[in-house]
Amino acid sequence: MNTKPGNAHSTGTVMVLAFVLLWNSGFIGAEYVLPYTEPFSLMFWRYWALALLLAGVLGLRGQLRWPGASTAMFESAIGVLAHGTWLGCVIFALHWGVPAGIVALVVALQPMATGALAGLLTGESVSLRGWAGLVVAFAGVALVVLARVDFSDTGSITAYLLPFGSVLAITLASLLERRAALRGGPNRIPMLLGLFYQAVATAAAVTLPALLIEGLQADPNPAFVAAMGWLIVGVSLFAYALMWKLIERMDATRVASLFYLGPPVTMLMSWLAFGDTLLPSDIAGLVIVAGGVALVQVRRRDRMP
Numbered sequence: 001m002n003t004k005p006g007n008a009h010s011t012g013t014v015m016v017l018a019f020v021l022l023w024n025s026g027f028i029g030a031e032y033v034l035p036y037t038e039p040f041s042l043m044f045w046r047y048w049a050l051a052l053l054l055a056g057v058l059g060l061r062g063q064l065r066w067p068g069a070s071t072a073m074f075e076s077a078i079g080v081l082a083h084g085t086w087l088g089c090v091i092f093a094l095h096w097g098v099p100a101g102i103v104a105l106v107v108a109l110q111p112m113a114t115g116a117l118a119g120l121l122t123g124e125s126v127s128l129r130g131w132a133g134l135v136v137a138f139a140g141v142a143l144v145v146l147a148r149v150d151f152s153d154t155g156s157i158t159a160y161l162l163p164f165g166s167v168l169a170i171t172l173a174s175l176l177e178r179r180a181a182l183r184g185g186p187n188r189i190p191m192l193l194g195l196f197y198q199a200v201a202t203a204a205a206v207t208l209p210a211l212l213i214e215g216l217q218a219d220p221n222p223a224f225v226a227a228m229g230w231l232i233v234g235v236s237l238f239a240y241a242l243m244w245k246l247i248e249r250m251d252a253t254r255v256a257s258l259f260y261l262g263p264p265v266t267m268l269m270s271w272l273a274f275g276d277t278l279l280p281s282d283i284a285g286l287v288i289v290a291g292g293v294a295l296v297q298v299r300r301r302d303r304m305p
Helices: 005-036 039-060 069-095 100-107 110-121 128-148 157-183 191-212 222-249 252-274 280-297
Strands: none
Touching: 005 039, 005 069, 005 100, 005 222, 005 252, 039 069, 039 191, 039 222, 069 100, 069 157, 069 191, 069 222, 100 128, 100 157, 100 252, 110 128, 110 157, 110 252, 128 252, 128 280, 157 222, 157 252, 191 222, 222 252, 252 280
């Protein structure tokens, strides 16, 4: 039975909304759990648990296998970039006092980086309308940050620079994954199997610093367990799976434009979770960002399959 275009469009819209909500909930979850652990330890517990969960699921489905050295190395590199480096920079920035909304704001610079590099790595050009949408969305992001950041405080410059490492890492990972999706070939493996090798690589990368520097510090109280459960299943599993699926169905710039929704959505979540106050500029920025994303997402003769 063929899928009707309207149903396909609706499915794509649901995927986009789910990704935006799940992905940005990770900022809140990380800020919530950090009082009970340390950055490397958080990643250690999160990714070894995710790897064990995926191994169990794949084992039950008879899909756990060795994909070959080149494919395993590719997925491991994607994991270290998209999980380890991206999340590590975010967590340390949060740990050193950068508000979740500001971290999300800096990470939202990814679309510009993706747009600039997409032609080099994937051969996908960005239309004038697409660039206009990205610039409009960036204006919304700038409005939010200019109203919130205290530029007179130079003591936390390093902390505020860290999210830029996240931008570079997730941009490279997204473009490499998109190029692999466009080329296809025998080395492509199922999404869950790819996530498994990404999780193992990330967990292995943080094991030594978590052991030697932090001693796997954690306070396993109910709040810690609940927040970690959400970060493992809701974010590391479902949000990343949705991102890779969207990258398969859409060009890299359109997927990257969704990161522009991070700052306002994260600020709304921070208000709900921690009582953070929303400024009028936050609401104005949300409207502007939504308009910019709409310019990138809604394009004639370019529907998601």
